[in-house]
Amino acid sequence: MVAPVPAPRYLVPIAGLFSGVLIVSLILSGKIAEVGGVTFTAAVIVFPLSYLFGDVLTEVYGYASARKVVWAGFAVQLVWIVSYWIAAALPPAPFWTHQQAFETVLGATPRIAVAGMGAYLVGEFLNAYVLARLKLALGGRFVGFRLIASTVVGQAVDSALFLTLAFAGTLPASELVRLGVSVWLLKVGWEVLALPLSLPLIAWLKRAEGVDAYDRGTDFNPFSLRG
Template sequence: MPPTVEPQRKHLVPIAGLFSAVLIISLILAGKIVALGGLTFSAAVIVFPLSYVFGDVLTEVYGYASARRVVWAGLTAQVVWIAAYTLAAALPPAPFWPHQAAFETVLGATPRFAVAGMAAYLAGEFLNAYVLAKLKLRLAGRRLALRLVASTMVGQGVDTLIFVGIAFGGVFGTAELVRIGLGAWALKVAWEIVALPLTLPLIAWLKREEGEDHFDRDTDFSPFRLRE
């Protein structure tokens, strides 16, 4: 029998790095609430949907198990960020540096946003990857655009619900929470749809480059299993 050709996966590490970078940037931006075009949403919407684009790419090309490992790596990056900020804020400022108050004002909500973001991120990313992998099996790899949007709608819906509830619960009233949540969810899904002309060719290119188009037929979908 001819030897089995192992996938190269030469682009997996750069994608994982960009994925983690997007998560950290999102934490920093999350504290600003934007009102635009009748929608109210966190400024993290500028970049956070990219994490779902990368998650889609990881699951579609490399499979759920690889995406799962990157999701946990992203969580580790978030923990390192929040620990570093907490230490930096606690250190006494130099006498000639007058920006301690501004530093704490801009980034002071980071711990709460980090808890909200990490809980929402884990639930949303794993659900997104699960739905995408299952739909790929059910549809025999067809209708990629539909699968990407459908998985994002589900994953981002849960992500937004958890994040808004933890990050802004008790800060804003119910009406404001609903507005923030619906606005953010709508923008995230729209972001996914707008990105399709880039996401679809990227996935096709990666499949050719890596020689891989993974189907999760025998995958253990537990989010807590780190080995493939």
């Protein structure tokens, strides 16, 4: 009788944290801040964590596992957005006078919501793809370099796609470019600063799970849920 392969112990908790970060990012994205002349959405506070978790998932468990979690995160965002729209449409109680504040703080326009979800999917899958391919090309070496390189590519496309879809035609092109570069630099800088956390976490997970996935023969089609 063949002994069953033990299931990963930490994959589900990481996936849960990943989805939680996405929801928090949606809530915070409605605020645009400026610090020291740098303009950015408040989602920058936590959104790069999704790339950190995405890096951990791809590096430890492989692209196929990361792909499933990315789609699960997309479903969680969809549930949040639809739930908000239903909640906002419900007539407020006569004594509850915060309907406008509720909509102002939590309400993302359909355009921004669609832009965010589209940019998320493209950016996350591109980040996982680049990381998995670099791991194969470099034989698993230079983990820090690979994490930064995949984030540079994924976050560049994510930021550019989101800002274009969400704000093109409503903000001057020069402002979009300035905002996009600022957000991209902040996200990449966040990834670099997080290396003292992400590198030991990846090494520990590989030991604890007894796995270090290499995506040889993996189907990199983002729409496939098979290995």
